[in-house]
Amino acid sequence: MKYIIYAITTLFFLASCSKDNDETGGGSGGGGEIGGVTDVTPVTSDLTVSLVTDKACYKPGETVSFTADALPAGAKIRYRTQNKVVSEQAAVGTSWTWTAPATDFIGYLADVYRTKDDGTEVILGTIAVDVSSDWIRFPRYGFVATFDASKTESKIQEEMAFLNRCHINGVQFQDWHNKHHWPLGGMREQLDAVYKDIANRDIYTQSVKDYIRIQHTYGMKSMFYNLCFGALDDAANDGVKEEWYIFKGAGHTDKDAHTLPDSWKSNIYLLDPSNTEWQAYIAQRNDDVYANLDFDGYQIDQLGNRGDRYDYKGNKVNLPKSYTSFIDAMKQRHPEKRLVMNAVSSYGASQIAGTGKVDFLYNEVWGDEADFTDLYTILKANHQYGNQTLKTVFAAYMNYEKSSGDFNMPGVLLTDAVMFALGGSHLELGGDHMLCSEYFPNTRLRMSDALQTAIVRYYDFMTAYQNLLRDGGEEEKVTLNCTDASKNLSLNVWPPKKSSITAFAKRVNGRQVVHLLNFLSANSLSWRDLDGSMPEPRLVTKVPLKLEVVGKVSKVWVATPDAHAGASQELAFEQKDGAITFTLPSLKYWTMIVIE
Known part of the structure; x- marks a missing residue:
């Protein structure tokens, strides 16, 4: 009435914010190899479309009914699990259905978007879909x-x-x-x-x-x-x-x-x-x-x-x-x-x-x-x-x-x-x-x-x-650096510190997942915020980062509930000497980085 932590391996996270020009990280993966992705679709958002579904969760194969308050001409609807597109359709009318895929216990994001003449994707609205036959796996x-x-x-x-x-x-x-x-x-x-x-x-x-x-x-x-x-x-x-x-x-x-x-x-x-x-x-x-x-x-x-x-x-x-x-x-x-x-x-x-x-x-x-x-x-x-x-x-x-x-x-x-x-x-x-x-x-x-x-x-x-x-994974060692001292950012490993950005990392189904949590403006390290005085965090944007990796990286993407209504955004990156470099678009409260 009034009145827990994961079996996680010890996290070792080295984070700094020093100027880094030609230096590279000391990771073992990809030594000497130069490669990466530079051609990705720019993403912006104009969150004008509100979406609802008819249920909080669905069984595999069940029909998902969507309703939008309005859909502009030329809008498309895309269904993704993590960053992978599983299907897409043109938006016709303000109500439509989608058949939930056959695999149980999977989360999806449906996003309504349009493409501008310059190729930029504009996210108009999103909504999640939980395909789970039982709440046990992901209780909310x-x-x-x-x-x-x-x-x-x-x-x-x-x-x-x-x-x-x-x-x-x-x-x-x-x-x-x-x-x-x-x-x-x-x-x-x-x-x-x-x-x-x-x-x-x-x-x-x-x-x-x-x-x-x-x-x-x-x-x-x-x-x-x-x-x-x-x-x-x-x-x-x-x-x-x-x-x-x-x-x-x-x-x-x-x-x-x-x-x-x-x-x-x-x-x-x-x-x-x-x-x-x-x-x-x-x-x-x-x-x-x-x-x-x-x-x-x-x-x-x-x-x-x-x-x-x-x-x-x-x-x-x-x-x-x-x-x-x-x-x-x-x-x-x-x-x-x-x-x-x-x-x-x-x-x-x-x-x-x-x-x-x-x-x-x-x-x-x-x-x-x-x-x-x-x-x-x-x-x-x-x-x-x-x-x-x-x-x-x-x-x-x-x-x-x-x-x-x-x-x-x-x-x-x-x-x-x-x-x-x-x-x-x-x-x-x-x-x-x-x-x-x-x-x-x-x-x-x-x-x-x-x-x-x-x-x-x-x-x-x-x-x-x-x-x-929430689907397993093991906490792992990562080394992450900010490569621009002018950003005046302090990064640290979990546990959090005031006046710092704290990282928490896991490996989940072969993907490296790094969560950045913004304590730059925090006045305490208590979740309770007893008197309601926790200040709004300082927004940071366009942060150049270098992350040590093992093996060849095929994709880097980010998502945050604080921008683009949670829609994922693929990032350009370069891999060299066991590390990747990329630019983090933004961090308000929380941004998730995924390396595949």
Whole structure:
């Protein structure tokens, strides 16, 4: 509730920014050979075309339906995976279809462009397409948290259309339930039309149903939230036994509890997740939920490290081990339903992953994991815990100490850039607001129009290039130099440094991928941007770079969510004496360089 890093080989990155005329790098590949590409198509952008698709993800061979607000004469539509064109067509009308290719778990970018008389390509608009039969490979998680009378069918459709535009393929339903120990509003045989949540807010059963139904039309998973061990103060009346609770001491006199405001229904009292009678009880309550609401699974929550806690008999409770037992029991009771469990401040992460029964790993990060380097560490650990297969979603609350106004766009985008470049994703987007605290209904901060536009670009980018960002690979040694001292740039290896450009490099399916992250103007190295003061980074353009490489290079291309709406741009380069030289077009927050 409140409250990982890749199994990566050690990165060794030598970066400098010295004047380099005739010197060449010392790499072993291509020694003495001079070659390269100098004739590439110039790319500019005039982002005037808005695009949508009818789903957030598609099965191989499924029909993808596109709609554009307008298409100028002479426009063409191109479909690319990474930098490879898989098909192209002339633009005719504002609606069209495309058949998703047969290969599963691939990201594509559809771009609308035109060609000027001088041969320059002008990107008019782009949108990503995820061809994945299951969200497990590339989870993009969103949330909904308000289900009152204002959530009409048309309002819900509007909200889910935005999440669909961001390719959100799973939605967590927060604070939707009646009681933690009795989540359904009403009885299995007779639902309440309206009931109260833990904060005594109105919850309309029809709104919950409409959210689920509309999400399913977009191909999204709908996951209900609940603790693994929560009960309210009236739980005995509903059949919860004293012997199931956990206690602060061995004498079973002081129940462990999560304290809530007096105006709310109750404090939340904690039970032993490994108690088999409690497991059977809550599994039956979940069965009541599934019988009435078409949820796809259970987002399991916990409360982090509670310290020493005891069961009714005075035995010390091993909470991380109990999570394993609880997950196993939930999967056995409903094997067809999906499970995700929160690892609050990484507590219990290895045990959760070790069950082999969760769809991905979910880390709620707090002040004890506040730095960008902590995100790296978490991803690395999760990669090991999940046997190199489970992806990571961060529940990370931006601008946590800012009391009102807009989210700070530079803080949000820099954090997303780092998370996405490292291979993670970010739970942040709700149907009607962005997440600013662990209380998901909190709407004290707003997304500006500029941030909404940028967020769409970032989620397009994460989706289109998911096979380079989130589909394995090994971190590797690279040597990169800026060859123009007049640029006054400092480059460094990961971890990031203030007043510097930080590089993070991986080799993915034979390609060398170098992420450049812009910390030139950063006032801290914390992803949280607590007070919303992270400044906008200094834009750098036309940066001459030299990168040591092994073997002959056939292509160099770049892409960034900050320019050309994420469309890739092939670069001219020269290869000589084990290195390539090329000019980086631009870096705002994040630019990805790919060497093939």
